[in-house]
Amino acid sequence: MTHSGTSPNQWVYPRTKVTDTIKRNGYTTFTYGAHPVMMFQQLLTNPKAETLMKAGEEGLFRYLCHHPKEVDKYWDTIKVARRAGYKIDDPQMWFDYIKMLDRMGRDLHSPTLVAPKDLKAVHDEYVAKAERQRIKEQREKDRKRAEEDEAKFEELKGKYTGLVMTDGEIVVHTLNSVAEYYDEGSRQHICVGSSSYYLKENTLVFSAKIKDKTIATIEISLKDYSIIQCRAFANKVCQYQDRITKIISDNIKMIAERKRA
Incomplete structure (x- = not known):
């Protein structure tokens, strides 16, 4: 990303x-x-x-x-x-x-x-x-790690799950489980899953879509709500970055309310 x-x-x-x-x-x-x-x-x-x-x-x-x-x-x-x-x-x-x-x-x-x-x-x-490497690991080890990661993810990000914002065409929503991080990473050819972004304490990851097609994966800081990175497929520059930035900016209050919850 x-x-x-x-x-x-x-x-x-x-x-x-x-x-x-x-x-x-x-x-x-x-x-x-x-x-x-x-x-x-x-x-x-x-x-x-x-x-x-x-x-x-x-x-x-x-x-x-x-x-x-x-x-x-x-x-x-x-x-x-x-x-x-x-x-x-x-x-x-x-x-x-x-x-x-x-x-x-x-x-x-x-x-x-x-x-x-x-x-x-x-x-x-x-x-x-x-x-x-992840796929080759023993199934039981994967299962236990997934359970631990999901529990930690819920602790870190649970209050933010289900966040959705839009400008009428672009829909930006949180990734709501460890599985969704891996799915996003696999689909977009980025390392948001394999680099364990779901365990970062002070950032939050969103997926942006147009008509159910992913156009970008966005990471924001939970300290000042600035966009840390915005990546299109295979880490390319997103042509909708300015619009996505505005969507995030217009909804900072909603994110901040979740942070205080």
Whole structure:
């Protein structure tokens, strides 16, 4: 599943004053599409955020603001990729790929693996490998894991299931079970199931359809309700992204009410 493409300064008032510490840590008036509160918190407390901002790593910095623990966990791998001269243009896809490598016990210090020439190709290859691995597992183990995942999913996402919103043509609805995440991933050739998006604590995944045909899979942040990524079939750019963004924006209140429930 990419970032929705927000303007780098959409949150910032034209005339701003910040502390010398924030300036020293790399802030130059650009937020890189991150919410200012999240951005300043990271700049003031996380040396990795300072490193990424000073290096001009817009995508990685924005990803860190939403997923600081993931960046911290795979920081050594990020350094391996950067030393290899690799530019992480699509952090969401790259982290999905790295996490699949991690789950399969691959060497995360191998430049050949972590700095691929064709990220999408190897990402899709490992999505397929992850799916084959899942299928090959013993049936009883699958059953027990599915029961555990479903229980955890219900705990994390139960209050959001059944959410539906529309602009009259596009219908956007939540994925309401672990099985639906895997079905969506299989149908759309994305890793929303195999990368266990259903267990993410602070995000929510929607499917967008026109006349029962899936046109996009959307992940939003449950912290500020921004769109983290919006993917069409096989991780392609969705031509309806602007309309989907408006649908989500128009219904933030409904999502927030579920969060408070």
